[in-house]
Every structure is written in C-alpha cells, then in structure tokens.
Amino acid sequence: MAGHIQDRWFKTETGPDGKPRRVKTDRYGSGLRYRARYIAPDGTERSKSFADRQKRQADQWLAQLEADMTRGQYIDPSIGRTTVGQFAEKWLASLSMDPQSYVSTEQRIRLHVVPHLGSRSLSSLRPSDIRDWLVKLATGGLAPASQRVIFANLGTMLTAAVEDRIIPSNPCRSASVRAPKLAPQRLTPWTREQVLAVRAAFPSRFRPMVDLAAGCGLRQGEVFGLAASDLDFADGVVHVVRQVRLIRNRPVFSLPKGGRTRSVPLPDSVAAALRAHLSAYPPVTVTLPWRGVDGPPVTADLLFVNAKGQNLNRNRFNIETWRPALKSAGVIAGRENGMHALRHFYASVLLHFGENIKALSVYLGHHDPGFTLRTYTHLMPSSENRPKAAIDLALSGPSPADGPSTAQPPVQEETSPGQGPTELS
Numbered sequence: 001m002a003g004h005i006q007d008r009w010f011k012t013e014t015g016p017d018g019k020p021r022r023v024k025t026d027r028y029g030s031g032l033r034y035r036a037r038y039i040a041p042d043g044t045e046r047s048k049s050f051a052d053r054q055k056r057q058a059d060q061w062l063a064q065l066e067a068d069m070t071r072g073q074y075i076d077p078s079i080g081r082t083t084v085g086q087f088a089e090k091w092l093a094s095l096s097m098d099p100q101s102y103v104s105t106e107q108r109i110r111l112h113v114v115p116h117l118g119s120r121s122l123s124s125l126r127p128s129d130i131r132d133w134l135v136k137l138a139t140g141g142l143a144p145a146s147q148r149v150i151f152a153n154l155g156t157m158l159t160a161a162v163e164d165r166i167i168p169s170n171p172c173r174s175a176s177v178r179a180p181k182l183a184p185q186r187l188t189p190w191t192r193e194q195v196l197a198v199r200a201a202f203p204s205r206f207r208p209m210v211d212l213a214a215g216c217g218l219r220q221g222e223v224f225g226l227a228a229s230d231l232d233f234a235d236g237v238v239h240v241v242r243q244v245r246l247i248r249n250r251p252v253f254s255l256p257k258g259g260r261t262r263s264v265p266l267p268d269s270v271a272a273a274l275r276a277h278l279s280a281y282p283p284v285t286v287t288l289p290w291r292g293v294d295g296p297p298v299t300a301d302l303l304f305v306n307a308k309g310q311n312l313n314r315n316r317f318n319i320e321t322w323r324p325a326l327k328s329a330g331v332i333a334g335r336e337n338g339m340h341a342l343r344h345f346y347a348s349v350l351l352h353f354g355e356n357i358k359a360l361s362v363y364l365g366h367h368d369p370g371f372t373l374r375t376y377t378h379l380m381p382s383s384e385n386r387p388k389a390a391i392d393l394a395l396s397g398p399s400p401a402d403g404p405s406t407a408q409p410p411v412q413e414e415t416s417p418g419q420g421p422t423e424l425s
Contacts, residue, residue: 049075074166112142122166180387189379190342201329205277210342213339217341219340229301244311253300257365283302347375
C-alpha cells in the first residue's frame with residue numbers, strides 16, 4: 001500500500017493492563033475523520049481527508065492512487081489546483097512558434113479564454129464547463145471560424161496540461177464537446193470583368209499588384225514583399241520567398257504562410273505588366289527585421305512601396321487603396337471580397353482550363369492538396385459525362401467473348417506548367 005488511513009477521532013494507547021486500547025481524541029466528533037496518507041513519487045508526504053463513515057471510500061481512493069503510481073499515471077492533486085490563467089501564462093511562455101502566430105494565440109487566450117475560465121482550477125474543469133464556454137463564444141458575436149481557432153488553442157493548451165500530469169484528461173476532447181461548426185460556404189469567384197474593373201480603379205503604381213494576385217495567386221503580404229530579384233523573366237517564374245506581415249502593427253519580413261517558399265509560373269501578360277512597372281517605378285531598397293520585431297535586419301528591393309518609399313502596411317492599404325477600388329468598380333466590400341478574392345479568381349481559372357489539384361495546391365502555397373480540393377472542388381469542371389461515355393463505349397461497341405475489357409483511364413490533355421489565367425490587360 002502506498003500509505004495508510006489515519007482515524008483522527010481515535011488513537012491507540014497502552015492500558016493499565018499493558019494491552020493497547022482505542023480512546024477518543026480531542027478531535028472526536030468534529031472535522032473530517034479519516035486522513036489517507038501516502039508518500040508521493042517526489043518523496044514528500046501527501047494526504048486527503050474523508051468524513052465519518054467514509055472509511056471505505058478512503059481505502060478505495062488510496063488503492064487507486066497506488067495503482068496509478070504503479071502504472072506511472074500518478075497526478076499530484078495539489079498541482080491540479082493550478083488555475084487556467086496561471087497555466088496559460090506558463091504554457092504561452094513555453095511556446096516556440098512564428099512570432100505572428102504567437103501573438104495571435106496569446107490574444108485569443110487572453111481575450112476569450114482567461115476572462116471566462118481563468119479563475120477556475122484545471123482539475124475542476126468539466127466538459128459541461130467547456131460547452132457553456134462555447135455558448136458564450138457563439139453569443140459573443142465571433143465568427144464560427146474564429147470560434148474554432150480559439151477552441152483549438154484551448155484544446156492544445158489542456159492537452160499540454162494532460163501531458164504534464166496536471167490533469168488526467170482533456171475536457172475539450174470529451175465526446176459531448178463539439179467544435180464550433182463552420183457555416184457551409186461555396187466560394188463565388190470574381191468574373192474577369194470585376195478583376196479588370198478593380199485593376200483599373202487602382203493607382204497606376206499599384207495596378208501590377210492585381211496582376212500578381214489574380215495572375216499568379218500571390219497573397220497580399222507576398223505581393224507586398226516581392227522583390228525584383230524574385231522575378232525570373234527568362235524562365236517565366238516568380239519565386240515567392242518572403243512576405244511583409246505585421247506583428248503588433250510593426251512590419252517584418254518573414255517566410256510565406258506555412259513557412260514554405262515556392263515558385264509560380266509567370267504568365268506573359270503578368271510579365272509584361274511587371275516589366276512596364278519596373279521601367280516606370282524602379283525597385284526601392286527596404287530593410288526590415290526578419291520574423292520578429294527584434295529579428296536580424298534583412299534588405300530587399302521591393303516592387304511596391306508607399307509614397308515615402310516605405311513598405312506597405314496592409315491596414316492602411318486596405319483603407320486607402322483596396323476599398324476605394326472596390327467601390328469604384330461596383331464590388332461590395334466585405335470579408336469575402338478582400339484581396340484574397342483575387343487568389344480565388346486565379347484558382348477558378350486554372351481549374352477551368354484543366355489544371356490538376358496537386359499542381360494548383362503547390363502554386364497557391366497550400367500545406368495540403370486536400371485543403372485545396374475541399375476549398376475549390378465545386379469549381380472543377382463536371383466529369384459526370386466521362387463514366388457514361390466509357391460505359392456506353394464498352395457495352396455498345398465491339399467486345400471480346402468474355403465481356404467488356406478493363407476500363408482504361410480517360411486521356412486528359414496536358415496543361416503547360418506555365419499556363420496561367422487569361423490575360424488581364
């Protein structure tokens with residue numbers, strides 16, 4: 001046994017006859033009667049008290065504790081009293097990730113977890129508490145996508161608490177707890193006319209940004225961070241190797257989203273627009289810290305800068321350039337009509353012309369072709385006529401005596417790797 005049960009209402013004394021006898025203590029009838037005492041793995045003595053008539057529960061608790069120690073699953077009850085807020089602070093300090101990802105994670109925990117659950121001890125959290133918290137998130141006006149990310153952050157944090165042997169299980173992983181569902185949405189890509197109208201509404205020095213986003217699938221930050229040295233006109237390729245991002249509203253250079261560089265085909269129409277831009281607006285040398293605001297300085301000859309020769313700030317750019325261009329083009333401003341809409345146009349055009357999902361995923365810089373497929377599958381040309389034509393050919397045409405031959409995969413036209421969207425200018 002890992003310890004023993006102490007009855008604090010009675011003690012054993014030696015009687016006049018030299019034999020042991022039980023006598024009442026000064027605590028008799030008051031307070032919790034039984035104390036289960038044991039030695040923890042760290043060598044310290046621990047205990048838990050039980051009320052009168054709970055001797056059996058105390059024995060069972062001590063036996064379970066001994067079994068947990070034997071299996072290496074012992075959890076110190078006192079550690080479980082650590083609050084969610086206290087553990088969140090330690091957990092955040094231990095994270096090693098991209099600075100911007102850290103800032104986003106810290107803000108979600110600080111703004112949406114700690115105010116609701118921060119004062120609760122980790123050991124007291126139950127699945128019902130998580131369900132109640134999710135209801136508060138939903139009624140607080142947060143978008144379902146934001147709710148899912150916040151829920152995922154809390155789940156990851158509590159998994160760390162399980163692995164640190166602070167709590168036995170993660171209430172976020174309970175079968176009764178469901179992650180917030182995303183509202184089903186089908187992307188409706190812009191038409192060519194809308195892309196050209198927005199491009200025409202841009203200041204002349206920024207118009208090639210539309211060509212890059214709609215013609216090469218670059219993200220806004222990747223366009224902001226594109227340098228003249230990243231353009232390979234000879235081979236018809238754009239090397240996407242950096243982006244400009246904001247960390248607490250301070251600009252830094254960093255790798256593209258997901259930490260992946262990539263090379264994207266450069267269509268002739270986009271190349272022509274970029275050559276004209278370079279002739280009219282020579283690149284400007286800009287130096288920014290790398291990855292974090294305290295990172296080492298990195299210099300790049302940027303294609304697009306503001307009137308002062310500084311890197312573009314997405315917040316100011318969206319307010320001063322993007323939204324006025326949408327208004328001028330008659331496009332309704334909204335979450336779905338951010339500059340990302342140009343990437344959706346790029347994807348829709350490539351799929352229409354037969355590009356495969358795997359190649360498109362690489363061009364877009366997605367981490368998984370499955371994500372690309374889930375996002376754009378409804379834009380793929382319908383293939384429902386292919387199996388009908390194949391069966392009709394197999395059953396109605398000449399066939400060997402033993403039945404239809406093994407079906408062969410349909411032959412697809414090869415798409416040139418350099419083929420991109422239709423000409424924008």
